[in-house]
Amino acid sequence: MNSPYSDKVIQYFQNPKNVGDIEDPDGVAKEGSPACGDMVQLHLKVDEKTQLIEDIKFRSYGCASNIATGSIITEMAKGSSIDEAKEISWQQAADELGGLPAVKNHCSVLAVDALKEAIRDYEEKNGLIKEQLPTTIEVVKERLKHVMNPIHGLDVLHTNLISNIEIDNNIILIDVDLDEDHQFAPVVKEDILEKLEHRWDIKKVKVSFQK
Ligand code: FES
Numbered sequence: 263m264n265s266p267y268s269d270k271v272i273q274y275f276q277n278p279k280n281v282g283d284i285e286d287p288d289g290v291a292k293e294g295s296p297a298c299g300d301m302v303q304l305h306l307k308v309d310e311k312t313q314l315i316e317d318i319k320f321r322s323y324g325c326a327s328n329i330a331t332g333s334i335i336t337e338m339a340k341g342s343s344i345d346e347a348k349e350i351s352w353q354q355a356a357d358e359l360g361g362l363p364a365v366k367n368h369c370s371v372l373a374v375d376a377l378k379e380a381i382r383d384y385e386e387k388n389g390l391i392k393e394q395l396p397t398t399i400e401v402v403k404e405r406l407k408h409v410m411n412p413i414h415g416l417d418v419l420h421t422n423l424i425s426n427i428e429i430d431n432n433i434i435l436i437d438v439d440l441d442e443d444h445q446f447a448p449v450v451k452e453d454i455l456e457k458l459e460h461r462w463d464i465k466k467v468k469v470s471f472q473k
Pocket of ligand 1: 295298299300324325326327328366368369372
């Protein structure tokens with residue numbers, strides 16, 4: 263049977279590199295693809311002095327193209343500076359893999375988005391974001407697009423899991439449309455806090471669930 267994949271894609275899919283988690287990561291991302299509902303998680307460890315990526319690991323809940331792309335971009339990013347890693351594009355990753363079928367471009371985009379989001383997460387936690395815009399509802403919504411709804415594998419906004427957002431006196435109040443004793447409530451809360459409590463002008467983030 264003719265395969266639509268290059269030898270390199272098959273090789274990286276069958277023997278992916280840098281798979282797993284990093285204990286106490288400096289940057290994290292969980293990204294979902296609206297195109298297929300698949301998810302990818304990425305962890306980074308950055309050397310504080312040199313700003314070089316000293317370790318990077320990913321887990322893919324996606325297809326062969328996504329696994330191969332996650333594998334190649336983690337290899338490309340490891341040892342590079344965060345500024346260099348930010349420039350890695352899905353097209354570069356696809357080229358490195360010897361091409362991907364056009365219908366699989368979104369799988370490659372998903373992996374690269376996870377890398378960019380993990381770098382942004384690192385920069386935000388370390389006060390490295392240059393444009394310190396005030397936190398508005400729109401900013402909160404943009405950050406929540408990077409919090410996954412574990413039930414659907416898509417973000418909490420697109421799946422209507424967030425029923426209300428308010429900002430009052432530098433405190434963000436978020437209502438989640440999930441019972442407080444739901445098995446996924448703790449992980450949703452943790453991911454929301456992770457994306458918002460490092461905002462430079464925010465004192466506290468309160469996440470409420472249904473009673
Ligand atoms: Fe979902 Fe490839 S089809 S990541």
